[in-house]
Amino acid sequence: MGRARSSFLVTVLFIAGNLLFCGIRHAHSLAVRSNLEIVKQWKLFSYEFPPHAPVSDPDYYNPTNIVPTSMTVAYDRIFIATPKLFAGVPTTVGYVSKSDFNESPRLNSYPDWSYTVSGRKSFNCSDSYLVSVYRMRIDSCNRLWILDAAVSRTFEDSEQTCQPKILVFDLNTDQVVRRIDIPKDVLRNQSILVNLIVDETTSTSGTCDDVFVYIADTVKPAIIVYDSARDMMWRLSHPAMWPDPDLGLVQVLNDKFFIMDGIIGLAFDTINGILYFQPLATDRIFSITRDALRAGPRRLHDILPIRFLGKKSSQGLPLYLAPQDGSLLFSPVTETAIVSWHPQTNKQSVLFYDVEALQFVADISESPWESGVVYAMSSKFNRFTSETVNRDEINFRLMRFKYPSRSAVSSQRLFTPSAPFKSDLYTNGNDTIYTRAEERSSSATYLPYSLDPNTKYFQLPSARSSLHTFAGNGIPATPAAHILPFGRGGYSYSLGVN
Numbered sequence: 272m273g274r275a276r277s278s279f280l281v282t283v284l285f286i287a288g289n290l291l292f293c294g295i296r297h298a299h300s301l302a303v304r305s306n307l308e309i310v311k312q313w314k315l316f317s318y319e320f321p322p323h324a325p326v327s328d329p330d331y332y333n334p335t336n337i338v339p340t341s342m343t344v345a346y347d348r349i350f351i352a353t354p355k356l357f358a359g360v361p362t363t364v365g366y367v368s369k370s371d372f373n374e375s376p377r378l379n380s381y382p383d384w385s386y387t388v389s390g391r392k393s394f395n396c397s398d399s400y401l402v403s404v405y406r407m408r409i410d411s412c413n414r415l416w417i418l419d420a421a422v423s424r425t426f427e428d429s430e431q432t433c434q435p436k437i438l439v440f441d442l443n444t445d446q447v448v449r450r451i452d453i454p455k456d457v458l459r460n461q462s463i464l465v466n467l468i469v470d471e472t473t474s475t476s477g478t479c480d481d482v483f484v485y486i487a488d489t490v491k492p493a494i495i496v497y498d499s500a501r502d503m504m505w506r507l508s509h510p511a512m513w514p515d516p517d518l519g520l521v522q523v524l525n526d527k528f529f530i531m532d533g534i535i536g537l538a539f540d541t542i543n544g545i546l547y548f549q550p551l552a553t554d555r556i557f558s559i560t561r562d563a564l565r566a567g568p569r570r571l572h573d574i575l576p577i578r579f580l581g582k583k584s585s586q587g588l589p590l591y592l593a594p595q596d597g598s599l600l601f602s603p604v605t606e607t608a609i610v611s612w613h614p615q616t617n618k619q620s621v622l623f624y625d626v627e628a629l630q631f632v633a634d635i636s637e638s639p640w641e642s643g644v645v646y647a648m649s650s651k652f653n654r655f656t657s658e659t660v661n662r663d664e665i666n667f668r669l670m671r672f673k674y675p676s677r678s679a680v681s682s683q684r685l686f687t688p689s690a691p692f693k694s695d696l697y698t699n700g701n702d703t704i705y706t707r708a709e710e711r712s713s714s715a716t717y718l719p720y721s722l723d724p725n726t727k728y729f730q731l732p733s734a735r736s737s738l739h740t741f742a743g744n745g746i747p748a749t750p751a752a753h754i755l756p757f758g759r760g761g762y763s764y765s766l767g768v769n
């Protein structure tokens with residue numbers, strides 16, 4: 272398909288998508304989600320099953336056991352990774368057509384149903400089967416790199432079904448063009464490979480084959496580096512990639528659960544050659560240079576040069592580097608928000624806050640076909656772990672927004688400054704901007720997350736959804752709120768200013 276024609280189609284689809292979105296909004300009276308546009312949303316996944324699929328067998332298909340961990344947007348399709356966390360996942364990579372105007376289309380199996388091991392009694396791991404996939408990436412040659420962790424029923428018996436591998440598909444033909452088996456010596460017992468970055472910064476061949484790939488092992492925390500030109504792989508580990516036991520308990524609204532996952536979020540700054548990463552069970556973000564990753568295996572006493580970037584308010588999964596200004600986007604799970612952080616200025620800004628739509632954001636990414644557009648996927652994973660999934664509400668959402676979104680956000684200022692709001696709490700900040708806010712006690716029933724009884728927060732009278740906490744486990748959460756480090760571990764913030 273020619274590129275010129277493609278971009279025309281994309282434009283048409285984009286406009287149509289916007290119109291559709293208005294329709295969805297009215298039909299379901301979704302709250303205004305600032306500038307977050309819902310692209311697709313599902314209660315649970317259903318599939319375009321092949322004939323004779325054993326759909327009534329819950330070990331083959333059990334909709335309340337299927338949770339997406341990422342969505343990858345290509346030119347014409349949206350790929351959805353549903354790892355085999357439990358039994359009952361019929362395929363690990365699904366896709367829907369981007370031009371399907373249905374808000375909750377049925378999924379198909381990528382590239383087709385012959386690639387799934389679900390429902391098969393025996394199969395040969397040397398064949399191109401996909402067992403359990405968490406994340407994938409599209410390279411600049413329009414190829415999809417699918418990282419197969421190959422572990423089935425991770426939360427049940429955690430079976431190592433096959434050896435982990437990467438299958439690279441040409442998206443023009445949907446054929447496997449490359450297979451990279453991850454050798455045993457860079458794996459550990461119970462390794463689970465959940466994320467990858469394809470680093471093309473020194474690729475010269477134009478084929479996207481002479482790249483480096485950085486792979487996150489979340490359970491036996493490490494980064495596995497693959498030098499594709501030399502076909503070599505090595506494993507690098509550091510305490511920064513491990514979970515912090517004090518932060519193993521994750522809270523999303525009323526759901527609390529333990530996840531002791533290590534390194535999971537990866538974002539790559541192609542201009543400065545820096546890989547940012549975060550374990551799940553931590554409140555920290557770290558970075559390492561491309562050169563340190565590429566320097567080859569290290570000896571035991573050789574400490575990896577890891578930079579500690581700073582702290583955030585709660586745990587999170589995805590990291591995304593916005594090429595426009597070098598900001599890192601992440602989503603603190605407890606605050607149900609998407610936040611940007613500029614590593615140079617150390618300034619954090621809440622871009623989006625939504626108690627419903629931003630429950631457990633598992634992926635933030637971009638599509639090579641839509642410049643300046645960022646996609647985010649949320650999954651209500653919290654409900655799946657606590658077995659309180661509600662089949663009648665939206666559980667999975669794919670959203671998108673323009674970045675930078677500052678102009679759009681500031682045009683939606685929540686209030687007009689008038690009389691200054693004063694509080695001893697904000698002595699570190701510029702308190703003249705806390706205007707017309709009401710300070711309240713924390714006993715109100717509509718708190719979106721539990722607070723320490725002594726925590727002070729305030730709510731803007733004009734907007735019920737903009738509740739701002741000050742200390743405890745909350746960060747201020749509203750579009751256009753800026754967070755500044757405050758005192759010991761707290762944050763102060765300002766509203767409606769840059």
Ligand SMILES: *[C@@H]1O[C@H](CO)[C@@H](O)[C@H](O)[C@H]1NC(C)=O
Pocket residue numbers: 395396397398
């Ligand atoms: C699996 O396939 C490989 C490659 O085709 C072959 O060498 C091997 O013998 C097969 N294994 C089994 C158990 O059939």
Ligand SMILES: *[C@@H]1O[C@H](CO)[C@@H](O)[C@H](O)[C@H]1NC(C)=O
Pocket residue numbers: 460461
């Ligand atoms: C790997 O871990 C499993 C589960 O804990 C255990 O049963 C098995 O013996 C381990 N294998 C090796 C080689 O350590």
Ligand SMILES: *[C@@H]1O[C@H](CO)[C@@H](O)[C@H](O)[C@H]1NC(C)=O
Pocket residue numbers: 701703704768
């Ligand atoms: C406080 O905010 C006001 C209004 O935006 C600004 O003029 C002033 O320079 C700020 N002061 C400090 C110390 O940042």
